[in-house]
Amino acid sequence: MPLVDIQHLTCEIGGSTILRDLTLSIEEQEIHALLGANGSGKSTLAYVLMGCEGFTPSGGTMIFKGMDLGPLPMFERARLGMTLAWQEPARFEGITVSNFIRLGKPGVDPAPYLTKVGLSPEGYGPRFVDRSLSGGERKRIELAAVLALKPRFAILDEPTAGIDMLSVQDMMNVIRSFKEDGASVLLITHQETIALMADHASQLCGGRIIASGHPKDIADQYKQGSCIRCDGERCLPFATAR
Amino acid sequence: MRELKILTETFQSLGGDPEVFQDRHIAHMAASGHRLVSQREIPGVTIDAHETGDGITNTIIIEKGKHIELPIHLCLGITEKTGIQRIQTRLVIEEGASASFLAHCLFPFVESGEHRMDATLEIKEGAHVRYNESHYQGTLGGMVVVPQAMVSVGPGAQYFSDFSLVKGRVGQLQIDYVVQVEASAVAELTSKVFGRGSDIIHIKEKIVLTGEHARGLIKTRVALEHDAQGEMTGIMEAHAKGARGHVDCREIIKDRAVGRAIPIVQVTHPEAKVTHEASIGTVDKKELETLMAHGLDPEQATELIVSGMLQ
Numbered sequence: 001m002p003l004v005d006i007q008h009l010t011c012e013i014g015g016s017t018i019l020r021d022l023t024l025s026i027e028e029q030e031i032h033a034l035l036g037a038n039g040s041g042k043s044t045l046a047y048v049l050m051g052c053e054g055f056t057p058s059g060g061t062m063i064f065k066g067m068d069l070g071p072l073p074m075f076e077r078a079r080l081g082m083t084l085a086w087q088e089p090a091r092f093e094g095i096t097v098s099n100f101i102r103l104g105k106p107g108v109d110p111a112p113y114l115t116k117v118g119l120s121p122e123g124y125g126p127r128f129v130d131r132s133l134s135g136g137e138r139k140r141i142e143l144a145a146v147l148a149l150k151p152r153f154a155i156l157d158e159p160t161a162g163i164d165m166l167s168v169q170d171m172m173n174v175i176r177s178f179k180e181d182g183a184s185v186l187l188i189t190h191q192e193t194i195a196l197m198a199d200h201a202s203q204l205c206g207g208r209i210i211a212s213g214h215p216k217d218i219a220d221q222y223k224q225g226s227c228i229r230c231d232g233e234r235c236l237p238f239a240t241a242r
Numbered sequence: 243m244r245e246l247k248i249l250t251e252t253f254q255s256l257g258g259d260p261e262v263f264q265d266r267h268i269a270h271m272a273a274s275g276h277r278l279v280s281q282r283e284i285p286g287v288t289i290d291a292h293e294t295g296d297g298i299t300n301t302i303i304i305e306k307g308k309h310i311e312l313p314i315h316l317c318l319g320i321t322e323k324t325g326i327q328r329i330q331t332r333l334v335i336e337e338g339a340s341a342s343f344l345a346h347c348l349f350p351f352v353e354s355g356e357h358r359m360d361a362t363l364e365i366k367e368g369a370h371v372r373y374n375e376s377h378y379q380g381t382l383g384g385m386v387v388v389p390q391a392m393v394s395v396g397p398g399a400q401y402f403s404d405f406s407l408v409k410g411r412v413g414q415l416q417i418d419y420v421v422q423v424e425a426s427a428v429a430e431l432t433s434k435v436f437g438r439g440s441d442i443i444h445i446k447e448k449i450v451l452t453g454e455h456a457r458g459l460i461k462t463r464v465a466l467e468h469d470a471q472g473e474m475t476g477i478m479e480a481h482a483k484g485a486r487g488h489v490d491c492r493e494i495i496k497d498r499a500v501g502r503a504i505p506i507v508q509v510t511h512p513e514a515k516v517t518h519e520a521s522i523g524t525v526d527k528k529e530l531e532t533l534m535a536h537g538l539d540p541e542q543a544t545e546l547i548v549s550g551m552l553q
Contacts, residue, residue: 052531078537090528093463093492094550104536149536 001066003028003184004049004153009060011048011207018044020207022060026153031175031185033195033215035222036204042188043087045204046155049186050084051077064153078104081152085159087188089142091130098125101145113144116177118170135162143174147181154178155186160194172197192219245274248321252350256378256409262315269310272317273298275325280317286310287341297328297358304369306336313374314341319348320355331361337396340370347377347387354384361391365399377407383439385413393421395429397453405433408552412441412470419446425453425482432461434552437470437499448477451485451514458487465548466499475504480514489518494525494548 002025011019018041026032036042047055049062051074062069069077092100098121101110111121117140127133129141139162146154160171172194178185189195201218203211205225211218249272250260262268263280269287272280276297283289286308291300298318304310320327335341349355365371379385395401401423407415412435423429429449437443443466449458460476476489493501505518525547533543 050531050535053527073534074531075534075537075539075543078535084535086528086532090526090532092529092547092550094553095546103533103538145536 002026003030003065004186005061005063006049007061007063009045009048009057009062011044011055011057013044013054018207019048019057022204022207022209024202024209024212026184026186029179029182029184030200031179031187031198033187033189033198033201033218034204035189035195035201035218037225040204041207042204043157044207046084046157046186046188049155050074050082082155083146083149083151083153084155085142085146085157087157087161088135089138091133091138093128093130095129096125097127097129097141100129100141101148103145104149108148110144110148113148114141116147117141117144117174118167119144136164136167139163140171143171147174147177150181151178151183153184153186155188157188158190159187160189160191168193192223195219243279245277245321246272246279248350249274249279249317249319249346249348252319252348252378253317253346256346256348256376258346263317265312268312268315270315270317271300271302272315273327273329274319274321275327284310286339287314294328294330296326297330299330301332301334303334304336304339304341306366307338308336308341309339310341313344316343316345317348318345318357319350320352320357321350323351323353324355325352326356327358329357329359329361331359333361333363335363335365335369335371335399337366338368339366342372343374345373345375347375349377349379349385352380352385353382356386357388359389359391361389363391363393363401365393365395365401367396368398369396370400372402372404374404375406377405378410379407379413381410383411383413383441385411386416387413388416388418390418391420393419393429395421395423395427397424398426399424400428402430403432405431405435406552408434408436411439412437412443414442415444417445417447420448421450421458423449423451423453423456423458426455427453428457430459430461432463433474434463435465435472436548436552437464437466437472439468439470441466441470443470443472444475445473446475446477449479449487451478451480451487452482453485454482455484456480456482457485460489460491462491462493462503463551464491464493464501465495465552466493466501467496468499469497470499472500473502473504475506476518477506477508478516478518479508479510480516481510483511483513485511485514487516489516489520491518491520492551493522494551495522496524496544
């Protein structure tokens with residue numbers, strides 16, 4: 001049985017259907033890349049899985065560790081061992097980086113997690129998770145905090161967006177360390193190099209999974225599409241051809 | 243002395259070190275109601291304090307060019323269940339001097355009381371002052387606190403003020419500060435208040451940037467729950483070339499609480515600039531959900547966000 005089993009998931013927001021009959025499974029210790037153009041529904045899938053307010057599915061099922069996520073509020077899903085790193089993480093006044101990393105794991109030492117994402121524990125630990133951090137710094141801290149939770153399933157929404165080119169390889173190592181720690185990862189990305197590190201990949205188009213398979217094949221197919229913003233139509237011929 | 247004992251015990255219960263009132267290297271003044279219960283001068287700091295019929299009048303002077311390393315403690319309060327305390331303060335930081343003040347205003351048992359502060363701060367050219375004022379007004383909501391201050395910040399001087407009332411009840415609070423900032427000087431006013439029950443909070447802070455390249459910041463953080471009401475007025479005026487000001491007000495409200503923010507900005511010089519931002523409402527959804535994705539329930543997450551904002 002897969003760790004995460006999503007069957008026929010449908011979600012409508014503001015009268016528009018964002019996810020359509022979406023089916024996807026993720027095995028234990030699998031990194032699963034999710035590729036798709038802007039507007040294809042990648043982040044919506046992340047929010048529906050995590051149980052964010054306003055992202056309630058209108059159909060289908062989501063099973064994690066054999067449990068139906070549907071009736072569970074967000075914090076109970078987190079307590080089951082799943083979590084989400086946002087594409088644009090929130091900022092907090094008065095919460096230090098060290099305390100942010102300890103959230104949900106009060107006894108944890110933040111230092112190794114900060115080091116792992118390339119930040120000095122001495123320099124960053126006492127700082128606040130507020131607007132004084134750059135976008136890239138905030139992303140690294142988000143990853144460190146999610147890593148410190150030691151989740152069974154981590155949804156990483158564009159984890160390398162805003163990270164400088166020289167550090168992307170370091171971030172890929174961080175993503176691999178989730179797997180080494182026993183977690184599965186849903187890796188939402190636009191970047192081919194990031195997708196290629198996955199064990200499996202799927203392409204999302206118009207709220208549907210139109211292809212799943214080896215990351216290289218899925219990335220190649222994704223590149224053939226000319227979508228800047230997903231219209232849910234142009235990718236379908238490629239999917240049919242497969 | 244009983245009053246000093248109560249004040250220092252309350253100070254200690256809130257995390258303060260009562261030894262500061264014994265340390266001969268630390269200047270201080272402590273008053274309960276209209277009784278002056280303790281004071282100490284140190285080289286560079288003169289304190290001239292007198293009891294009046296219903297309070298204390300005092301002048302504190304930091305001598306020209308002196309850098310006072312340890313904070314000067316001002317401990318003011320009412321130790322009975324009822325009482326009135328009117329404080330008239332004149333604080334002078336002479337040219338090139340620097341000092342920090344920790345003012346503790348403690349009213350731990352008051353059922354019905356009033357504390358008024360009329361302060362004049364003269365921060366002369368090149369001086370540097372940090373003034374942190376924290377209040378504890380008990381749990382009954384019976385205090386009326388009215389701090390008023392007129393502050394002048396001389397050329398090249400720096401003034402940082404931090405007002406905090408986040409534990410227990412507020413009662414009624416009416417802050418009214420006016421700060422004049424001269425050329426190349428800096429003034430930053432920060433206020434953090436947590437209103438509960440039927441507390442009523444009015445904070446009016448005004449910074450007038452009169453000199454070239456003067457800088458000003460008014461930052462207000464207020465949390466309101468139950469039936470508390472709050473109105474924050476931040477006024478920033480810029481009248482000279484290169485003056486820069488910003489007003490930043492954030493209020494989180496819960497239950498039946500009502501919050502209002504009134505930013506007023508006025509610029510009379512084409513090369514000056516003032517900005518403002520204000521937000522009132524419930525806890526930010528994304529902040530809340532980020533914490534819940536770490537396993538905190540909604541109550542824990544809200545408490546952490548509010549306490550962080552007021553820290």
